Amino acid sequence: MQIVINNLLSVVNHSGKNLLPGTNVVESIESNHPIFKKYVDECQMEIIDVEKSSKNEKLRAIARATTKLTLDSLKLLIGKENAFKDAFSTAYENIASFEKEIENADSAKTAE
Numbered sequence: 840m841q842i843v844i845n846n847l848l849s850v851v852n853h854s855g856k857n858l859l860p861g862t863n864v865v866e867s868i869e870s871n872h873p874i875f876k877k878y879v880d881e882c883q884m885e886i887i888d889v890e891k892s893s894k895n896e897k898l899r900a901i902a903r904a905t906t907k908l909t910l911d912s913l914k915l916l917i918g919k920e921n922a923f924k925d926a927f928s929t930a931y932e933n934i935a936s937f938e939k940e941i942e943n944a945d946s947a948k949t950a951e
Contacts, residue, residue, distance in 0.1 A: 840916055841865050842892065842900045844885040851884070858884075861905035864912040889916050901926040907934055 843863045845851055851858040853874060856865060869875060870886045878884035887896050897917050904910045910930055917923060 840889045841868055842885075842887040842889060842896075842913070842916075843868055844887070844900060844903050846883050846885070847878070851878070859905060859909075862900045862903040862909050862913070864909060864916065892917075894922060897923060898926050901930050904930055905934070907931070910934070 841864075843858055843865055845858045845860050845863060848860055850860070851874075853872065854869070856868065858865075868886060870879070875884065875886065879886060885896075887900065892900075897913075901910070901913055901923060904913060910927065914927060918927060
């Protein structure tokens with residue numbers, strides 16, 4: 840498994856894989872493909888092998904996750920370590936807070 844952190848503000852689609860901005864968990868990715876190589880060289884994307892990743896890389900991946908599904912996938916991969924318990928808790932709270940903001944904005948638009 841690999842963690843891909845997309846630092847672009849857009850979705851990257853390659854070979855049927857949609858990589859959202861932020862953290863993505865994928866089975867594998869062609870890191871030698873010219874497009875991905877360019878993005879990695881320009882620091883617009885990080886490709887991290889879960890088995891070889893450092894604690895800081897894992898913490899960054901948790902912090903950059905933008906969906907609960909991604910957090911759930913990360914938790915399955917690295918969540919057994921107690922060192923990440925607070926990071927996961929904070930990330931889930933941030934996503935819930937963002938979802939609440941969207942819900943409130945939608946309610947306000949509907950009321951108008």
